[in-house]
Amino acid sequence: MTLKDLYTDVILDHYKNPRNRREMEDPTNVANGHNPLCGDKLKLYVNVENDKIADISFIGQGCAIHTASISILTEKVKGLTLDEAKELIESFIGMLIENGEADEDKLGELVVLQGVKELHARVKCATLPWYTLDLALFGEDVSAEDDIKGLEIRLK
Amino acid sequence: MTLKDLYTDVILDHYKNPRNRREMEDPTNVANGHNPLCGDKLKLYVNVENDKIADISFIGQGCAIHTASISILTEKVKGLTLDEAKELIESFIGMLIENGEADEDKLGELVVLQGVKELHARVKCATLPWYTLDLALFGEDVSAEDDIKGLEIRLK
């Protein structure tokens, strides 16, 4: 794979114009994601209403892979139920971490990130937002402003 | 060299019947020799009168090389002037440490220890008594009971 195939227009577009990059005033759930190895940091705000993701946004900076991953994430999960979000998180992480096939039906646009799998050192760039979402939705005590130190352990 | 050639009758005789192994009541000079690497320890007593070694003795235990070296030493230096003793010390150490020829005229019986040179790890067994004598005669503050910690540095 040459990297022209990885850095598609979709990824570059999300990198240059990330969707939903803003703070949120009254989120129900918040989590911080941090990859100390590369310095990527993000804060994810979620507004869950009636078991559905009514709104989602983030702040933070990172590389193109990271930014595209979080930007697409916010678009894809808005409106999903918590169960549906959980399923998507698992599919996405499964695509990059396990040796399973990418489920195109479920993942849609997210399959553009599949190529990251071949670049071990970059996998975390793509998965960090998803682990952070998992934490925001299903972690313990995530409504508080919790600096999630342990996150990179799960990424290792 | 097989070790039969090193462990001659002379060495074994001195090992089994070391000469002048006894404490001394009123020595003028004392030094302790210690090789922590192998555990050899000796205390050397000298009685210097009118610039001559009137009496010399030692206590301590060690291997055959060490014991023969100290035993022959006591025999050889008794009666020597300090200058003569210094010369002998230098000849002996020179034989084992430097690449010079052994001076048989000066060293006499001591040449039986020449073979030790080929056994790097054993050279200190043979030289320790001589460094200790040097210290006893010419070191600073050696009339006191001085535990010569630094000795093995000089042996290195």
Next chain:
Amino acid sequence: MNESKTVVQEPHCNWSKEGPLDVAAIRADFPVLERIVRNGKSLVYLDSAARSLMPIQVIEAMKHFDSNHCANVHRGIHLLSDEATGAYEEARARIASYLGVSDAGEIIFVRNTTEALNLVAYAWGIHNLRSGDEIVLSVMEHHSNLVPWQQIAKMKDLVLKHIPITPSGELDLAEAERLIGQKTKIVSLVHMSNVIGVLNPMDDLSRMARNVGALFVVDGSQSAAHMHIDLSSLDCDFFAFSGYKMLGPTGIGVLWGKRTLLEEMPPFLSGGSMIEEVGLMSSTWAPVPQKFEAGTPNITGAVGLGIAAKYIQRMDRNRTLAHEHNLISYAVERLNELGGIEIYGDLSERASAIAFNIRGIHPHDTASILDSEGVAARAGHHCAQPFHVALGIDSSTRVSFQCYNTRTDIDRLIEAVIIAKEIFGL
């Protein structure tokens, strides 16, 4: 991380993995055994307790790694660095498997046992020990399991106690029971003696430590090389050993610790690689095990150690131990036949080493004569001065064994001992 490909291949071995140990074929893996040493004699290496030899599989794996994957670990995006990271973490996983540990993150790479024990003494000790607390060691310990505790004891005003030995050279368990009490915070003991080869009853000792809530630290320097270690059943908190005693290279060793303890402990050495974030005035720590691996590690050493572990696992530690037991029994029998030999410790079974003296010959002379006959043995206190004091001697001659030794080696030893006795007219 997603490591699909193996970077460092497992060792290829030509000998059979079934039946008794095929020592002749195994010997062919050890290039040092081809050495001709003093007086044209072929080498008989009986000093494995000081350092074991290395099989060509380990030497070649390291050479291959340095020739192909020479890069630093962690953080690197480029292929070589990714491969080096993969190989380093593979080595960690191999050591975990060697020790029966399921969480490879509990494996900390250090230089040697000494550093591992210092790490525990400093990082756990400084922060958890209070004046008057007691540490129980034994008189059988290697200096590395004595001196760091002496240092901490001085710093924190602690009390050191030492389990004595019985006349047969074994730890005195009745005394141990008495010494390990309510004030005991750490019990740190050698698993297998590097002097007389006795295997200590760790289950009993662990139980005593557990009963009083003390940490149980095991110096596995010798045991890791000679017997099957299963840390899921050996109930200890820390286990330390060095690579170069188990067919691996120098400069790499292991501290295994329970994750919960490691996570609570402050770091020991600090600097690059063990941090999360660094500010000018303070920093936060990376997770375990990185927290304890400051600076660039011995990457190639870890790779070599991983292969050494696999090599030993292929031989099967039950097979090698049986082989060594056989050899040692034979050696003890032959030495005893000679007469005039004092063997230290009155043991029914010895692993790895025999310490003895020929009456009337100082061990340095013995070792020199053995050396001149091509037999590499060690003489001295073997970094266990207090143990020698307890045995009532200054020093001893030690012969120690590994998978590659044979009965012929012992016959050569016996011949050399006979020559020593002859030379000394005994």
Next chain:
Amino acid sequence: MNESKTVVQEPHCNWSKEGPLDVAAIRADFPVLERIVRNGKSLVYLDSAARSLMPIQVIEAMKHFDSNHCANVHRGIHLLSDEATGAYEEARARIASYLGVSDAGEIIFVRNTTEALNLVAYAWGIHNLRSGDEIVLSVMEHHSNLVPWQQIAKMKDLVLKHIPITPSGELDLAEAERLIGQKTKIVSLVHMSNVIGVLNPMDDLSRMARNVGALFVVDGSQSAAHMHIDLSSLDCDFFAFSGYKMLGPTGIGVLWGKRTLLEEMPPFLSGGSMIEEVGLMSSTWAPVPQKFEAGTPNITGAVGLGIAAKYIQRMDRNRTLAHEHNLISYAVERLNELGGIEIYGDLSERASAIAFNIRGIHPHDTASILDSEGVAARAGHHCAQPFHVALGIDSSTRVSFQCYNTRTDIDRLIEAVIIAKEIFGL
């Protein structure tokens, strides 16, 4: 001791020792340079500041040592142990010669720079520093020269001060003069930056430290690999570096210290090999350098480092530095031509490394694209987070150079940067 024969032969080199560096012939010594990496591309290795490659002479010397002289050092009477001791001490003497040090006993082998700096911080620091004492560092330091001092500062209630940088990225000497004052007990500074390749004016800084009677500690991790070091004229007290950055193996590094200081200092790690006599309750220390080398050292690593030092000395560090200066000037020129590139530090001369960013591309993306073109570079904070903060950035792309790099390598770098810009539509 009486070491007549050389155990480890000096490296044999095929290239000419006169005239300009014969880089083509030198490259042939480095097996990794034959690697085909991503997408069938040959390797362009521009990550020597993280780890330099190893010449075959070093790799073979280590293999030869492990295959022939595999034994432990110190104390051993038998031939192999005597040879191993000889080789280890030979390595110490080679390092002394490399550093212009006449007393080889001042060379202490450690794992890496990080351990060396921790040793100074703990062993010297704990015993000599008092509440309120000041330590002066700089914002340019590698984490390894920041975090150990933070730890000691916390322990002993010390004050840390940091020399800032000027807009051009150099240490601000006027500020240094102001910060180094009567309360300063230690000044510890990096000799050559691992990020922007600036060479700090150690003579000026040393004078400032001397004026107030402070210790002067030099982090020579980068400088030891790239320039002629003469510790008889560089007026410092401690000098630390790692072997794997100067064509040697991982797992071995050096702390040089003045004998008088080393002799006064208590030991750091304790255990076997660093003791004189051990009792159950207390022990006495071996002389320098053994006092600081607890446990079995990385013998093979030291041997490899000794050969690496000789290899570099044969190339002649003035020649390699001139070669690297040439390359770096060319790289800077070509990068600047491209436009849209920010190079950090406005320096007339750079040694070893260039840190840059392509405007609009995150350095991780840059490094990945470089990697896919076969160019190994590094992206991140390079273990110098505070320095990046001072430069006003989060991270950078770093390319770094060694004797084996060529103009072709830089042309390949430039092509890859152009591809990165194309991919990102810049």
